[in-house]
Amino acid sequence: MSKILIAYSTVDGQTRKISHQLASEIKGEVEVKKFEEIDSLDDYGKVIIGSSIRYGKFPKKLFRFVEKNKTSLEEKQADFFGVNLIARNPEKCLVENNVYVRKFVEKTSWKPNEVVIFAGALNYTTYNLFDKKMIQLIMKITEGPTDASVDLEFTNWEDVSSYADKVNSEAK
Numbered sequence: 001m002s003k004i005l006i007a008y009s010t011v012d013g014q015t016r017k018i019s020h021q022l023a024s025e026i027k028g029e030v031e032v033k034k035f036e037e038i039d040s041l042d043d044y045g046k047v048i049i050g051s052s053i054r055y056g057k058f059p060k061k062l063f064r065f066v067e068k069n070k071t072s073l074e075e076k077q078a079d080f081f082g083v084n085l086i087a088r089n090p091e092k093c094l095v096e097n098n099v100y101v102r103k104f105v106e107k108t109s110w111k112p113n114e115v116v117i118f119a120g121a122l123n124y125t126t127y128n129l130f131d132k133k134m135i136q137l138i139m140k141i142t143e144g145p146t147d148a149s150v151d152l153e154f155t156n157w158e159d160v161s162s163y164a165d166k167v168n169s170e171a172k
């Protein structure tokens, strides 16, 4: 079986946590690396890319990575997973209902083989004051939790396992 790469970017660690969980559930040899640690995709038969949303945007390093490796990503039928908090509502785990991921897929010239969305985490206690206030405001508007003394993880680990199963069933 060919080697699998999970390439990710993270700010608070949730996309890294999801990437490592996937790696533990995907059969065969799986490497987990940040975008900036990757020079070439030549060693891998399959690539999975994960990235999180901050203030409505995926990071520039995601776009740079995709642009640089577009041909290989298409050859290797790479998948994409997006992590964000609106996906705490299961309806927003569908690409057509998740504005960030839908726009990403529309904007990039790369067409991922599979696109999945996982809910992220709310780490109020680690945010700086500005982010804490902003996130509280967004949560108030979207009827989410506003108690800044409590951290919450919304990631549905069963969804993560289901995606890992899918990767395993398609493995060459």
Ligand SMILES: Cc1cc2nc3c(=O)[nH]c(=O)nc-3n(C[C@H](O)[C@H](O)[C@H](O)COP(=O)(O)O)c2cc1C
Pocket: 009, 010, 011, 012, 013, 014, 015, 016, 051, 052, 053, 054, 055, 056, 057, 083, 084, 085, 086, 087, 119, 120, 121, 122, 123, 127, 131, 135
């Ligand atoms: C400053 C900040 C801005 C965020 N902006 C959004 C947003 O616009 N929409 C959203 O759904 N989630 C937003 N999130 C939630 C993150 O996507 C979520 O916390 C995710 O788990 C972060 O993943 P990471 O730790 O891998 O970076 C934001 C989080 C922070 C801290």
